[in-house]
Amino acid sequence: MITQAIPTTVPQRTATTRLSAAELAAFRAKGYHVVRGLFDPNHMERLAVETEGLHARMAAHAPEEVDVSWEEGLPDGRPPRIRQLMHSERVSPIIDTMSRSDEILDILEQLIGPDIYLFHSKLMMKAAHDGTFTPWHQDWGYWQYGNIQPSQVNCMLAIDAADEENGSIRFVDGSHLQGPVDHARFASSSFSIGLEGGLDAFPSTLLEFAPGDAVFFGPLVIHGSGPNASARDRRANTFAFDRCGNQKNGELPERMHRRGAR
Structure with a gap:
């Protein structure tokens, strides 16, 4: 059951302003914080065009350094479309530039400190009428194998408008305070691990963007998300950041470094 929904009508804030003390406290209490208008419409229009073009580009040739998952057999008859593209900054100059922007890094510095690297960037595209349910999960269920401590922070940027109808993200407020939880392994899912149960398994907050x-x-x-029951695609890019020195695999590549000391 959904306890509340946070709509897009929250007053806009200046993107270059750092989080206030109250906003930081809310992040610590809930485990997440929404920033409205982080990037302006001009940036987003350019990103929308670039990401739409990735379907044809990656179908023609996907570089070895990216990992692409495809959605096939779409009910609207369109050719296969990207479901998920890992390391999206390597094929999208706009996403790469955003991952280095003050708009994101100034807030990250408040949350994880001055020494920041990009753990990964992931483009997610939930096509119209896509019935896929993203199971409840903690990202640490996946990330613990590459990192020492759960200090990472995600910035998920909405490329399209998102709401309940097209499968927007939901959070279980304060669930991070219980620490890591055991995840089940799924035999057939785009997510290999997650928590058992459907969308009504936890009281949650639906976010609109x-x-x-x-x-x-x-x-x-x-967090998790429902299927896209609408005629609208839902695209978002998730930038996952961490503090330098928390990686298990030794020296940090320069291309991943974003701010401060390595």
């Missing part, structure tokens, strides 16, 4: 809005959230807050 306009293009350019973003949500920052940590690796232990439980």
Whole structure:
């Protein structure tokens, strides 16, 4: 059951302004925080065009350094479309530039400190009429294998408007405070692990977004999303950041470094 919904009508804030003390406290309490208008419409229009073009580009040739999952057999008859593209910054100059922007990094510095690297960037495209349910999960269920401590922070940037009808993200407020939880392994799912149960398994908050809005959230807050029952695609890019020195695999590549000391 959904306890509340946070709509897109929240008053706009200046993107370059750092989080206030109250906003930081809310992030610590809930495990996430929404920033409206992080990037302006001009940026988002350019990103929408670029990401739409990735379907044809990746179908023709996907570089080895990216990992592409495809959605096939779409009910509207369109050719296969990208469902998920890992390391999206390597094929999208706009996404790469955003991952280095003050708009994102100034807030990240408040949340994880001055020394920041990009753990990964992931483009997610939930096609219209896509019946896929993203199970409840903590990102730490996946990330613990590459990192020492659960100190990462995600910035999920909405490229399209998102609401309940087209499968927007939901959070279980404060669930990060219980620490890591055991995840089940799924035999057939785009997610290999997750928590058992459907959308009504936890009381949750549904978030709504306009293009350019973003949500920052940590690796232990439980989240998931429903299917896209609408005729509208839903695209978002998730930038996952961590503090330098928390990676298990030794020296940090320069291309992943974003701010401060390595």
